[in-house]
Each structure stands twice: as structure tokens, then as C-alpha cells.
Amino acid sequence: MTPGTLITLAPTGAESAKADVPALPVTVDEVVATARDCQAIGAAVIHLHVRGEDTRPTLDLGRCREVVQAVREATDLVVQISSGGAVTDPFDQRLAVLDVEPDAASLTLGTVNFGRDVFSNPWDLIVELHTQMQQRGIVPEYEVFDLGQLATLQRLLDKHGAPHGGRVHVDLVMGVPGGMPGTTQALAACLPLLPQGSTFAATGVGRTSLPVMLAALSAGGHLRVGMEDTLTYAPGEPVRDNAQLVARAAGLARIAQRPPLTTAEARAFLGIDNRTTVEAAP
Numbered sequence: 545m546t547p548g549t550l551i552t553l554a555p556t557g558a559e560s561a562k563a564d565v566p567a568l569p570v571t572v573d574e575v576v577a578t579a580r581d582c583q584a585i586g587a588a589v590i591h592l593h594v595r596g597e598d599t600r601p602t603l604d605l606g607r608c609r610e611v612v613q614a615v616r617e618a619t620d621l622v623v624q625i626s627s628g629g630a631v632t633d634p635f636d637q638r639l640a641v642l643d644v645e646p647d648a649a650s651l652t653l654g655t656v657n658f659g660r661d662v663f664s665n666p667w668d669l670i671v672e673l674h675t676q677m678q679q680r681g682i683v684p685e686y687e688v689f690d691l692g693q694l695a696t697l698q699r700l701l702d703k704h705g706a707p708h709g710g711r712v713h714v715d716l717v718m719g720v721p722g723g724m725p726g727t728t729q730a731l732a733a734c735l736p737l738l739p740q741g742s743t744f745a746a747t748g749v750g751r752t753s754l755p756v757m758l759a760a761l762s763a764g765g766h767l768r769v770g771m772e773d774t775l776t777y778a779p780g781e782p783v784r785d786n787a788q789l790v791a792r793a794a795g796l797a798r799i800a801q802r803p804p805l806t807t808a809e810a811r812a813f814l815g816i817d818n819r820t821t822v823e824a825a826p
């Protein structure tokens with residue numbers, strides 16, 4: 545079991561509108577402020593979905609570079625960009641975000657219903673993301689929304705080799721309407737299917753946030769929290785900000801006697817190169 549807990553902050557996501565959730569960080573300044581606050585209380589990785597000036601999700605490369613650079617200047621967080629984007633994003637743009645040279649990127653292992661939408665991740669896209677990340681020195685986080693996607697991960701590794709850095713790190717994203725439920729039983733069912741030597745985190749969407757966090761810690765797993773996944777802190781109580789969610793995760797990790805990993809420990813754990821600046825946009 546890893547001695548500490550890797551806490552990933554997912555501050556924004558692509559699903560919620562700023563108009564509906566005023567506390568959602570969407571501007572560069574808001575993202576930087578929440579990143580800084582959350583690093584101070586235990587986050588080591590930031591999973592970034594970028595928003596445009598209009599507050600809507602965007603994969604515009606100039607804007608992505610701006611946000612990545614701003615977070616790097618203000619924090620030591622491992623910058624993991626989302627290659628999942630929003631359900632409407634075309635594959636070529638989802639691949640192109642790797643051009644901003646993040647430390648890491650998410651990589652989803654299969655297509656899943658996403659509420660009334662479909663989050664599309666065919667095999668060829670999975671392979672393209674995996675091999676491009678290998679070539680570019682980007683560390684993937686394998687996002688798994690359903691049990692069968694772990695079989696796809698094994699097939700990917702068998703056919704196309706280990707990721708850059710050597711660490712196979714999986715995030716079980718649980719409780720999405722259309723994916724696996726956010727329960728202890730579902731999490732336990734995933735464990736025997738994790739590739740040998742891999743590590744995992746878990747994310748519980750919505751009201752599954754707390755039970756998934758507790759189940760993950762009890763099984764030696766790591767945590768992803770943030771307003772991408774959770775907007776209600778307790779019944780009837782909206783999340784105040786991302787720091788509130790990271791503080792809860794860090795507190796539970798300490799109670800489990802697996803305190804949050806520092807950003808340096810997280811880089812060593814994930815096999816991430818020391819790269820702290822991004823090239824300016826051409």
C-alpha cells in the first residue's frame with residue numbers, strides 16, 4: 545500500500561454552468577486561486593478542464609496554454625489536462641490538447657452513457673491518446689467509468705506497452721448516471737481487475753462522493769475530489785468552494801494514517817519528469 549494519499553483536485557469540469565454554480569472557478573484568476581488554496585491543504589495534482597472568456601468549456605489551445613502556464617507559475621501542482629473534454633467535443637480537438645505539454649492527461653477507457661448524453665471513447669481514440677502520450681512524455685491517468693473498461697486497459701497495456709513514467713494509475717469514476725454506481729461493492733469488484741502493479745484513485749460523483757472516498761481509503765486507494773464531480777457538501781448544503789472538498793479529503797486521509805502526498809512526492813509516485821514551464825504560444 546502507498547504510504548500517503550495522492551489527492552487530485554478536479555475544480556471545474558465541463559458539465560456545470562457558471563450561471564448555475566457561481567462558486568465554480570472558470571476564469572484564469574479563479575482557477576489559479578483555487579489551485580493555490582487546494583495545494584496548501586493537500587492537493588498534489590490538478591485535473592483541468594479549461595473555460596473560455598464566455599465561461600463555457602473550451603479546448604482552444606491558446607486558452608489551455610494560458611491556464612496551464614498560470615497554474616504552473618502559481619503552484620507546484622502536477623498539471624493533468626482533461627483529454628475527455630465535454631461530451632460534445634470532437635476527437636481531434638481532444639487529442640490536440642496534448643500539444644500544451646501538460647505533465648499528465650486523463651484517458652478514458654471506453655464509451656459510457658453520461659446522463660442523457662454519450663461520452664464517446666472508441667478503441668482507436670484510446671490507442672491514439674495512449675501512444676501519443678508515450679511519445680510526448682505525458683503521464684496518463686486512466687479514467688474508468690465501468691468495470692469492463694478495466695479489461696480494455698489490460699488489453700491496451702498488453703498491445704501497446706506501459707505508459708510514460710512506468711506507473712499505471714487508474715481513476716475509478718463512480719456514480720455517473722450510465723456508469724458504475726458509487727458504492728463500496730462496485731469499488732471492491734474493480735480491485736481484482738486492476739492491472740498488476742497499478743495504483744488507483746476513486747471519484748464519487750454527487751452524493752456518492754463520501755462513500756466512495758471512504759471505500760477507496762479503506763482499500764488503499766487515492767482520492768480525486770472537486771466541483772467537477774460534487775456540488776453538494778451535505779444534504780441541502782451547497783459546496784462552498786473546492787478547498788472545502790480538499791480539506792475533507794485530506795482530513796479523512798490523515799485519519800486513515802495515509803496523509804496527503806506533497807507535490808514532489810506525487811511527481812515521484814506518478815513518474816513525472818521535472819518540467820515546470822510551458823513554451824509560450826507560437
Ligand code: KMH
Nearest residue numbers: 558626627628629631650
Ligand atoms: N466531461 C466528461 C464528459 C475527463 O476529464 O477525461 C468527461 C470527463 C473525463 O470529465
Ligand code: ZN
Nearest residue numbers: 557626628772
Ligand atoms: Zn474531467
